Amino acid sequence: MSSKKDLSLYIGIRWQQAASRLIAEKTEILLEKLTLAKLEKSIPLHWNLPITPYLENKNQHMDRIITEIKTRITACKDCIVPMGYSGAPHPLLETSELEKELAWCFSNPWKQGIKDQFKQSPQIVMPHIPDIMRKSSLKAYHQNGFAFLGLPFTNSLNGSYRFGPWQTQAPLKIFYYQHITFHKNELKSTLPHNPDKHTSAVFILFDIHTAETDVVLEGIIQSLSKRFHIRFASLQDKPVTHTEKKADADFNYTPPLPCNPRARLYLKNASALKNKDPQKEIDIQNTLKLISFNNMDLISKKIERIQSSAKKSFLKPKIISAHMPGQVTLPGANFDVIFSGGRLHSIIKDGKHYTLTNTLDSFIKTKKRTYRYATGSVFSFEDESSRGLLEKTTCTLPGISEASSIIREYSYVGDFPYLLISMEVIYPEISKLSSSIQFAPFELALMKFKKGELPLIHSLYSDGTGYQIRLSDLTAVYNLAGSMFYLPLHDSYLILGFTPQKSPGVQSVQLRIEQKKQTCYLYVSFYGTYHPEEAIFYENTREVHSLFIGIKDQAPKKIPFFPQAVLKKLPAYNIVIQTGESAHQEKTV
Numbered sequence: 001m002s003s004k005k006d007l008s009l010y011i012g013i014r015w016q017q018a019a020s021r022l023i024a025e026k027t028e029i030l031l032e033k034l035t036l037a038k039l040e041k042s043i044p045l046h047w048n049l050p051i052t053p054y055l056e057n058k059n060q061h062m063d064r065i066i067t068e069i070k071t072r073i074t075a076c077k078d079c080i081v082p083m084g085y086s087g088a089p090h091p092l093l094e095t096s097e098l099e100k101e102l103a104w105c106f107s108n109p110w111k112q113g114i115k116d117q118f119k120q121s122p123q124i125v126m127p128h129i130p131d132i133m134r135k136s137s138l139k140a141y142h143q144n145g146f147a148f149l150g151l152p153f154t155n156s157l158n159g160s161y162r163f164g165p166w167q168t169q170a171p172l173k174i175f176y177y178q179h180i181t182f183h184k185n186e187l188k189s190t191l192p193h194n195p196d197k198h199t200s201a202v203f204i205l206f207d208i209h210t211a212e213t214d215v216v217l218e219g220i221i222q223s224l225s226k227r228f229h230i231r232f233a234s235l236q237d238k239p240v241t242h243t244e245k246k247a248d249a250d251f252n253y254t255p256p257l258p259c260n261p262r263a264r265l266y267l268k269n270a271s272a273l274k275n276k277d278p279q280k281e282i283d284i285q286n287t288l289k290l291i292s293f294n295n296m297d298l299i300s301k302k303i304e305r306i307q308s309s310a311k312k313s314f315l316k317p318k319i320i321s322a323h324m325p326g327q328v329t330l331p332g333a334n335f336d337v338i339f340s341g342g343r344l345h346s347i348i349k350d351g352k353h354y355t356l357t358n359t360l361d362s363f364i365k366t367k368k369r370t371y372r373y374a375t376g377s378v379f380s381f382e383d384e385s386s387r388g389l390l391e392k393t394t395c396t397l398p399g400i401s402e403a404s405s406i407i408r409e410y411s412y413v414g415d416f417p418y419l420l421i422s423m424e425v426i427y428p429e430i431s432k433l434s435s436s437i438q439f440a441p442f443e444l445a446l447m448k449f450k451k452g453e454l455p456l457i458h459s460l461y462s463d464g465t466g467y468q469i470r471l472s473d474l475t476a477v478y479n480l481a482g483s484m485f486y487l488p489l490h491d492s493y494l495i496l497g498f499t500p501q502k503s504p505g506v507q508s509v510q511l512r513i514e515q516k517k518q519t520c521y522l523y524v525s526f527y528g529t530y531h532p533e534e535a536i537f538y539e540n541t542r543e544v545h546s547l548f549i550g551i552k553d554q555a556p557k558k559i560p561f562f563p564q565a566v567l568k569k570l571p572a573y574n575i576v577i578q579t580g581e582s583a584h585q586e587k588t589v
Contacts, residue, residue, distance in 0.1 A: 005200075007228035010235065011217070012081060012177065012205035015049035016128060024061035026208050031068070033214040044077040044234035048126050048150075048205060050087030051105055055112040066117070073118060077234035080118050081126050081150070089129035089257055091481035092506050094463045095136045102144040124175055124235060126150030126205070129255045131481075132174075133459070133467035141172055148175040150203075177203040180210055201233065257479040257508035259529045260537030261575050264507060264545075314544040314574045315407055315424050318381035318390055325378055330389060330410060333417040335551045337410065342378030342391035344410065344444075347419075347494070349551050354494050356445040356521075362406060364395055364428070365438040371395050373406060373441075386413045386569055388420075397428055404428040406441050413566045418550040420499070422571050425527065427538040437535040439528035442547075443512075444496075446522045447489065449473070451515070455522060460484045460497075462505050462559050471513060473520045477530045478511040484559050485509060485524075492551050496524065499546040499570055500562055542576040 013030065015023060034043065047069060055066075072078040084090065085104040093101060106121060107113040114120050125146045131137040132151065141149055153176040204220065206213045224230055327345070330337045335349040344360040346353050362373040373393035380389055388411030394403040407424040425441045449455055451473045459482030460466040471478060483506055484497030498507050510530055512523040526547055529535060550560070 004227060004229050007199065007224060007230050008201040008233035009221075009224065009230050010046060010177075010201065010203040010233050011043050012046040012048050012126070012203060014179075014205055014207050015047065016083075016087070016207060021059065021061045023208060024059075024065045027065050030208070030213055033212075034217075043232045044079065044236070045072065046079045046081045046203075046205075046235060048081045048083060050083045050085065050128075051112060051114070052086045055117055070118060073120070073236075077236045079122060079235045080114050080120055081122055081124055081235065082114060083127050084125070087128055089255075089481075090127050090131035090137060091129060091133065091255070091257060092263075092508065093131075094461055094506060095134075095140060095465050096463065098131070098137055099140050099144065102140060102146070106145065120236075121145065122235065124148040124150055126175070126177065129257060133469065133481075134461075134465050135467075136465040138172055146172070148173050150175045150177055152177060152179045152205075175203065177205045179205045179207070180213075180216060181207045255479065256531065257481055258534070259479065259508055259510060259527075259531070260534050261541050261543050262537055264573075265575050313407070313424060314571050315409060315422060316569075316571060318379075318388075318409070319383060320379040320390070321382050322380050323378065324380050324389060328380070328389070330387070330412065330419075332412050332419060333415055335419075337419055339378075339389055339391075339410070342375045342389070342393075347549065347551070349492065352490050354489050354492070354551055356448060359445045361443045361445070362393060362395070362441050363438075363443075364397065364404065364433075365440070366433060367436050371397055373404075381409075381411075385565065386411050388412065395428075397433055399432045400428050402426075402428070408442075411569065413569050414563075416563065416566050418495075418548040418560065420566070420570065421547045421549065422544070423527070423546075424544045424571075425542070427541045427543075430535055430539045436532040438530050438532060439535065439538055440525050440530070441528050443523050443525045446487070446494070446524055448519055448521050451518045451520060455487055457511065458486050458555070460486075460556065460559060462500065464558060471511065471522070473515065474513065475515045476513050478513075479508050480511060481506060481508045483507075484556070486552075486556060488555075492553050493555055495548075495550040495552060495556060495560075496526075497548055497559070498526075499548055499567070500559065540577065542574075544571050544574045546570045546573075 013027075015027075069078060069080075073080075082105040084101045085108070086101060088097075088101060090098055090101070102125065105113060105125070106115045111117075114122065123146055125141060125148075127150070130149060130151055132149070138149075149172045151174055202224075204217075206217070210216070221230065324339070325341060327338065327340045330339065335347060335354070337347055338345045340358075343358075346357045346359060347355045364371045373395040376392045376394055378389065378391050381387070388409055391408045391410075392405065393408075394405045396403045405426045409420075409422045411420050411422075413420065421442075423442060427439060430437050447455065454470050454473055456468055456470050457480065458466065458468045459480055462483045466482065469478070469480065482497075483500075484495060486493045486495040496509075498505075507526075510525045512525065512530060514521045514523065527543070527545060529538070548560075
């Protein structure tokens with residue numbers, strides 16, 4: 001008698017990038033290879049894609065593929081498993097935007113939804129970047145007809161969840177999938193954890209750019225067949241039954257949110273369209289197209305349409321008072337800031353330090369060494385309503401003629417109880433330096449804690465939603481989304497956030513934990529990236545943005561109100577992509 005268990009195997013194909021002839025050709029090749037391998041007819045395929053690029057930006061090649069999928073839906077029980085309408089990262093959307101992103105998957109004013117085109121009503125959504133942190137997002141998934149939310153199975157879940165699709169996160173069930181991708185013809189991700197004897201179903205997702213999908217799939221099938229009776233399953237059928245097991249760990253899963261300037265440029269433009277008449281079809285379409293990060297070519301073309309001078313500073317000129325190279329104190333309404341050599345040194349209230357001393361660092365890191373920015377000049381400035389410090393730093397890199405530079409302005413405006421920080425960053429050419437590089441133009445050392453005393457970080461959105469996450473004590477990088485972030489320190493709360501109107505309403509920050517023996521250090525970086533694969537988006541880029549820092553006795557329940565007098569003092573959010581001698585600027589909307 002066979003001791004093999006039954007296993008339902010779901011196979012998915014992800015279209016992550018914009019609709020194009022290349023995507024269509026790769027899809028045709030994939031189907032042809034599966035046919036030659038005698039796999040295609042017996043395997044229902046689950047097409048994971050955003051709706052906008054494929055149904056609105058159609059061409060004859062894509063039309064042919066869409067027609068083929070419609071045929072397979074009837075013949076092979078294929079399914080459409082949506083990412084969302086535009087494919088935008090869900091954590092970077094406010095709740096109202098997410099609701100439209102989900103609802104328009106099925107049906108929309110342009111008859112381009114899944115119900116209209118494919119006559120299906122899928123119950124599973126598998127976003128490129130899901131949001132499981134906010135309760136409002138989980139509610140939005142559920143209320144828009146989704147019973148299951150797809151999450152990639154990662155090593156961070158090891159020990160907390162069995163390998164397999166089914167877990168419960170009220171009001172949804174979590175559907176785990178294994179994402180298979182290739183990079184430079186090498187297998188980047190395979191099945192790191194074999195299903196255990198309790199697993200009844202496995203979902204494997206192949207990226208359309210994956211090389212030799214048929215070969216990898218055959219290998220997976222052969223491996224699983226040694227221990228399981230495999231049944232190729234379709235989500236057209238009723239989802240397989242499973243044994244309920246309450247998840248025994250909280251969701252400390254933080255997806256790799258986009259931190260690059262072009263992503264922030266999209267969010268800025270999208271936020272500028274929010275207040276327009278929602279009944280105008282063109283405004284609705286443009287909003288969701290702008291918040292989609294799938295089409296990088298579209299971003300570049302949009303930037304290049306608006307030409308501008310790259311030499312003029314975006315920061316407003318200040319009346320300089322004095323050169324301030326030593327240690328100085330900038331007094332505020334309810335907390336003071338100490339600078340040393342122009343660098344932010346410490347934030348103090350009632351004699352207590354709310355960040356670590358020598359707190360600010362700016363660096364560019366490659367595999368071989370770390371290059372730090374050196375202070376060039378430090379001046380104080382003051383006018384009728386504001387006072388502050390202006391600092392310029394540079395970082396000279398080998399083989400690169402123009403140094404990378406940062407101009408920072410730290411200021412208080414009137415009685416406004418927050419420190420305002422405006423920065424203009426010029427990122428260097430990186431192709432001559434290294435393919436593996438990290439940028440940190442503004443990294444704050446927030447706190448140190450003993451191993452086991454895990455800090456709790458809170459995030460708030462401008463629409464009032466939010467979440468909290470307890471960090472680990474292992475060396476790691478977290479990517480959190482929100483408009484404002486705060487953490488309890490002493491008897492108060494340290495607040496850090498993005499200024500409204502002058503930069504995108506929702507952005508992502510990076511938290512880095514560094515462990516040294518039994519002590520852990522927490523750092524925060526608002527811009528730049530710790531992820532080498534994102535470095536290419538920063539090359540020859542010039543960017544201006546503003547932040548605010550504050551201390552409150554009570555935990556904040558909403559984003560602080562910024563008077564117009566304060567906003568007028570801040571520079572507009574700007575990005576310039578420099579190409580050789582010319583530069584292209586996307587002006588503030």
